[in-house]
Amino acid sequence: MHVWLSSVLVTAGFFCATAIAVSSTNSSGFVASDGSLSFALNVPQDNGSDELYFSLVGDSSCSWLAFGMGSQKMKDSLTFMVYSDASGKNVTVSPRLVYDHSEPTYTNNVTITVLPGTKIDGNTTTLNAKCSNCRAWKGGSVDPTNTAANLIFATGPSGNLNTNSLTADIKRHASYGVFQMDLTKSVGAAGVPNITTSNSAGVKELKDQADHDVSAPLHACLMIIAFVGLMPLGVLILRVLNSPKWHGINQTLSFLLALIGAFLGLSVGTMYNRTKGFNTAHQIIGIIVIMMMIGQFVLGFMHHRMYKKTQAPTKLSPYHIWLGRVVIPAGIINGFLGFPLALVPKYDFALLALVLLLIIVLLPFAFWRYRRNIQKAKTVNSNSVTGYQSRPWENQTAQNDINLNQMNYPPHYGKQGYGR
Missing domain, CATH: 2.60.40.1210 (Cellobiose dehydrogenase, cytochrome domain)
Known part of the structure; x- marks a missing residue:
């Protein structure tokens, strides 16, 4: 009892002293x-x-x-x-x-x-x-x-x-x-x-x-636009619309946006203790992806210039294509590592929704291209097996004989549109 009372008095005395100090300090x-x-x-x-x-x-x-x-x-x-x-x-x-x-x-x-x-x-x-x-x-x-x-x-x-x-x-x-x-x-x-x-x-x-933290959100937005938006769009432009010109314009734009986003990311990295060492998975993968993207862009540019001169596929094309197949998914996956590093992991769900939407949009085009390639393969195989040409008279080489002048069409075959 005596010990308990002493403890109470000491505690009360401490709080009283604190209260007096607070009021008189x-x-x-x-x-x-x-x-x-x-x-x-x-x-x-x-x-x-x-x-x-x-x-x-x-x-x-x-x-x-x-x-x-x-x-x-x-x-x-x-x-x-x-x-x-x-x-x-x-x-x-x-x-x-x-x-x-x-x-x-x-x-x-x-x-x-x-x-x-x-x-x-x-x-x-x-x-x-x-x-x-x-x-x-x-x-x-x-x-x-x-x-x-x-x-x-x-x-x-x-x-x-x-x-x-x-x-x-x-x-x-x-x-x-x-x-x-x-x-x-x-x-x-x-x-x-x-x-x-x-x-x-x-x-x-x-x-x-x-204060408005602009750099980090802008870094995220530019990277998402580049890797989830423009780069997959560039694939569609080339494979579906068959437009090398607009493919090049699109890829140049995505490359520039990703490059700006990378520099913003490097700047943001210097502001926080967790990223100053540039040794996190997001930063390491990001630097590797950007280096690969630079290589892909250079290869694509060189391939395009060589193709314009020769009108034939180049040895650079496969490397350009396969780098793209690695860069796009790697960049998207790295985005899922970036949001937790920025202490906003909830935005991973928004990124996941965008990726799922991208897959839903791309699947019909991928299926259409797959069917088209199968149909082309069947046509080529059919012609190679039969060796038959349905309109041999349309072959320009058949209209000339060796050391002879232009031959006339046979009777009735000369009528325009016949048999078509």
């Missing part, structure tokens, strides 16, 4: 103009301290919330990312460093202690925390005497990460901004700051804007 506070995020910072006045206390409140519908210190740009800033933990009822806090305009990278040099009051409740995510060894880092620092310190903030797109991983992959921010804070107003007794009572003097928002 000096802090600077910031609220984003769009209301997506609120932030307060306390800098302990102890000169020997390397700690900071902060509070963050934001919309729980965002897949992540973040603020950064040390710069008005992402580069060289120390960023704290907050997202839902595995239970979905509390948060994971990941301290990360940013070395360029790309996804922040987790650092284990900063220690985070999550404090009471942290939770995900309905539409609101609340974080109260203390960080240790976070006043200086490679590329930046926090100066308590700075009256115009630059800080950054951002919110992720809608969704829930639901993970305890400190290195969790994230999507690009949906909104971001920059604000200035007078850090001298935040120096005081150590404790969790209260956002509603924090000092807003010297706090100024410099930027708050929505």
Whole structure:
């Protein structure tokens, strides 16, 4: 009984001390103009301290919330990312460093202690925390005497990460901004700051804007148009319409779109930790497919030029055809690897629907061509077996004799249209 009572008193004392600290702690506070995020910072006045206390409140519908210190740009800033933990009822806090305009990278040099009051409740995510060894880092620092310190903030797109991983992959921010804070107003007794009572003097928002991730969706769209749309269409143009000219135009367009899409994909790959090494299956297969596509395009161009001169099939034709038979399905399959890598696996179902539609459209043409080839083969075989020509008089070689002039048609055969 005595032990239980002592535990209760200690716990109550801790929460009372925390409550008193929250109410009496000096802090600077910031609220984003769009209301997506609120932030307060306390800098302990102890000169020997390397700690900071902060509070963050934001919309729980965002897949992540973040603020950064040390710069008005992402580069060289120390960023704290907050997202839902595995239970979905509390948060994971990941301290990360940013070395360029790309996804922040987790650092284990900063220690985070999550404090009471942290939770995900309905539409609101609340974080109260203390960080240790976070006043200086490679590329930046926090100066308590700075009256115009630059800080950054951002919110992720809608969704829930639901993970305890400190290195969790994230999507690009949906909104971001920059604000200035007078850090001298935040120096005081150590404790969790209260956002509603924090000092807003010297706090100024410099930027708050929505962000649209265009590169990744455009990469996906261009590749789908090229591999699911134009390249199969090029096969139909050549095999059904028998038009080498429009086949060449179509294949040139699909090649250019795929090339632009590839460069976009390479650019997007530099933005995220999971793709910076260019060692994922999607990236490796993609590079191989593009190299094969370049080879196929060059072979097709050379074959066309040689054919125009000779009017005869070339040795390059089979290689061009077989590369196409590999490139198209390989490019489509690689698309199914790309969406999970972009953290949007649900779009695999949309791609599957497009592929099934393509198969439904192509099957009748494939069947028609198959029947046509069989009919041609039967006709050729029939002529080769009988050796009989139904109208021998129509053969131009039969109208001339050796060393003689043009022979006349036999009686009645000279009448136009006879027997036809």
